[in-house]
Each structure stands twice: as C-alpha cells, then as structure tokens.
Amino acid sequence: MSKKRYILSVALIILTLNPIFSQNSPKTEILLVGFDHLGQMDNGTPSSDIFSPKKQKEIIKLTEKLRTFSPDQIMVEKEPSEQKQVDSLYKAYRENTLKLSEIEYGSSETYQIGFRLAKMLNLETVYGIDHYESTSQSLLSSGKNIDIFKNGLLELMNTARPMKKKVQQDSLSIYDYIKTINQPKFIDLSHNLIFNLPAYVINGKFSENGTNTVDIGKIDEKYIGAEYITLFYNRNLKIYSNILNAQLDHNSKRIFLIMGQLHIGVLKDLLEANPNYKIITTSEYLN
Template sequence: MNTINKTTLVWWLGCILLWSASQAQVADEFQKQLNQLKTYENLTLAKVMVVGTNHFKKDVLTPQKQTDLKRLIAALAQFKPTKVVVEWNPKKFDETNQNYRAYVAKKFSIRQKPNEVYQIGFRLARQMAHDTIWLFDNRPAFIGSLEGFTFDKFLGFADKHDKGFYDKHLKTITKVWNYNKALMKKLNLYDYFTLINSDKMSQVNAQRMHAFETRVGIRNTWMGPDWLGRWYQRNVRMMSNVLKIARKGDRILIIVGDNHKWVLDELFKNAPDFEVVSSGEHLLKYRKK
C-alpha cells in the first residue's frame, strides 16, 4: 500500500512539474509578445507642464503676494519653457501679443492688472525672453439640454427633480470644499500653488465633478452628463490648440484654471505627441531652494 502511495505521489508530482513547465512556457511566450507590442512613444514632440491656478483678484497685487509671485515665477522658470500658454481664446492673439510686446518694452503696465495671464504669463514669458504669448482656450456652445445654461439653473434643476440626491451630494461636496478651502487659506501663495497642482488635488477636483455633474438629469434632460461632456469637449479642444503650436523639442508651460488640470493632464498623457511633467512635483522640488 505504501509502495502504491509513493508511486502515485511521484506520478502526481511529475504531472505538476510538467504542467508548471508548460505554464511557464506559455507565460514566457505571452511576455515575449507583450514586449514586442509597438507603441506611439516615438511620436513625442514636446514636454508639457500644466500649471493650475485660481483666477486672481486684486489681493494678488499686495506686496506680500507680489513677493510670493516672484518666487513662484522663479520656480516655473526652472522648467525652462520654450512657450508659455494662457487661458485666453486664440482670437485675442494679436491684441494680447501687442500688449505683451509693449510690456517687454516697458510701455504697458501690469501693476494694476490682477489677471493671472498678466501676473504669471507675461512675467514668466518676459523672464524667458520669449517674443510671443500663446493662447489656447475654446468654449463650445451650450446646446441641447444646456441651452441657456447657468449654474443657478443647473442647481435648481437638480434640486427640483432629485431632492434626495441633491441634498446628499451637495452637502458632501460643500463640506469637503469648505474644509479644503479653510486649509488653503493658511498657505502662502507658493504653497497654495504647490497644493492645488498636487495629484491629490487633481483627484479631488475630478471626483467632485464625477460625483455630482454626472448624476443630474439622468433619464430626463441629461443636463449633468451633458455638462461634463461639454467640459471634456472644451479641454480636448484646448489640448488640440496646444498640439497645433507644438514643435519638436518644445517645453510648453500652460497656465490655466486649476479645475482644468486634472483633465488636461490625462489628455496630454494619452496623446503620444506629449510627455507630461508634473507641475506639483516641480513646485515641490523648488519649494525650499
């Protein structure tokens, strides 16, 4: 009986070894095929860094904020951008660049102009000795369920048609929003930019839009999904505007509202023409220098 058991055991062990060897061969063959897959990485034209910002108000003109801005711009300059891109429509290209050239020539003052296009874009481009400011915004029309869109109308629709959902999700979103806003108020301008450009903040912004917008008007007007779809559409067009101006070897720095950052980063990562450089990691790197 023991002899039979030993023989059986040896037979089973042999079967297991043969099966393991065959599986290893299959895995090796799969890995070989996987390694041979061709990608589009050889199409890369340029590096791109998306710098999210709040839309500046007059308080950015105070002496302390101006000091912080100089520090921020010095850090961004370490990226060595060959093009600076701002969140204005290309239709304003001629006017914007006329003002930029006058600014470089000290004939156009930005001292009382709080907009981030001036306070970051113009100053950074001048520091890098650029002769051009690039523009890339594009806002698709509000059509279909979004015709006549306002955020008050959007919230009113959600409140009227799905009160339970509206209360639950809006309270959650507002609670997180207010908590994060209180945290950010404690930061100087440089650290504020480092935080809003972090991967974690990009995740927060993306989750907020997908937690609420996607649910408003389901099986009714589809207002929420249509709004989020328009947001993607706008950012795809913006990315395409950058693609149009990109040249081999470019290092493109984009200044844009921080809620655009999460979607633009993903779009640029999926476009083989670009290599994305993390603005959050870049600012963190130069934070103590």
C-alpha cells in the same frame, strides 16, 4: 500580399515616418499648473491686493520656481482670437512701456505669471489656447441622486475656501496655495466633482438660475447629470485642440500651461493619452 494587407502596411509606414505619429520621436514635455484665479483674489482689503509688496514677492518666488522648467512656449487662458491683443500688450510690457497694474485684469495669472515668466525667458510672446464657454455648478440642481453631487460640491468648497481666505488675509502665501491645489489629491477632488459625480444624477432639469453660455440644444433629462458633464467636457476638448495646434504651429518642445485648476484633471487625462506628450509633474518644480 493581399490588397488590404498592402494598404495597411503602407499606412503603418507613413505613420512611422511622420514625426507627429512616430513613437520614436521626442515627446513634447508639458507642465500644467492650475490656478484659483488671482484676478478674483482681491476682496477689497489691503492684504488681498495682488499688487501689494508681499503678494508680489510671493508671485515672483512662484515665477522663479517655474522658470527652472525653461519652457519654449507659454500657453494662457486667452482665446486664439485674442492673440493680436495679447501680443501687443506683451510687447509693451517686455519693452517696459507698460506696467501690469495698467492692464485690465492685470492681477490675473495670465499677466502676473505668464507675461512675467515669458519676459524672464526672453520669449517672443505667450499663446492663448482657451475656448470661452461658461457653465456654473448651480446649473445642475435637481434630479435623483442630486445630493451626491451637492455633497461633492460642498466638500470642494469646504476645502478650497478656507485656503483662499488665508491667502487674502496674508496667512498663506500665494506660492504655497498654488503648490497645494496642484497636488494630485486636490486635482482629483475637483475633477471628480465635474466629471464623475454628476453622472449619478438622473431625471432632473437644469436650473433656470444657473449660468450657462453654451447652446444646450435638446437635453435628455433622464441623463441630466451626463448632459451636464458634456458641457464641461466639450469646452475642454476645444481647449485641448487649441493646445495641440499651438504646439504644432510653433514646434515647441517644452510647454508651460496656465489654466484654472478645474481644467487640469481633464486636460491631463487627454494629454496622457496622446503619445506625443509627456506630462511633467508640478511637484518637480513647486516643492
């Protein structure tokens, strides 16, 4: 056997024996649920108040449905650097010395669903896997074929905003809203807007009025739309890395991930390509 073949054979044996890479090892199951942030639902009207009895009943129904997945790890939209604060708040909440209404942004899904579900399942804590970087749709505003992107943005807004308004008016439950926006056609709609349509846009500039907290560096304005996609994709790659490492650190077998709905499509693509993970469809639990 040649030296090259010998080295390749040894490498394959190592990969096979390592449980992280072995195709025969059990896959980690992960349930991804996307949210239109509950903390931004309140528009000042009583019917939009997340802490109203009706809204709380709807949230409890959603949490009870998700409880049947029985995750052993819950991941939320907080950075790993915030873990000590998350642990402290959750400990107080678990011991009934802190109410969600007393937490800053306590109306968000991190607390309303993440904390509530973790307590129901008697889990030690919830885990932050986010990476904070902010880029707005308004950053991409000019260039050849910009109308393709803007029309996609308009389609998404015309689809999502009426449903959100119904939730705020109490004519659509939070449960039904979250169930709806996690259907494949809605995940595909938002994913297409962020990771496909911008690539049509060339020869443009980023808007000075657009929100962006990322160090953009040198931009190839010929491929301005592709540069725009890169900003979103880079953030999600870092979130993906946080997911992998959080799972590895705790050897979890069933993960429940709570994120903004715009993240779900790209994270699903990344996790589906990872042989160590199995995606659990939302419709199995929200039906």
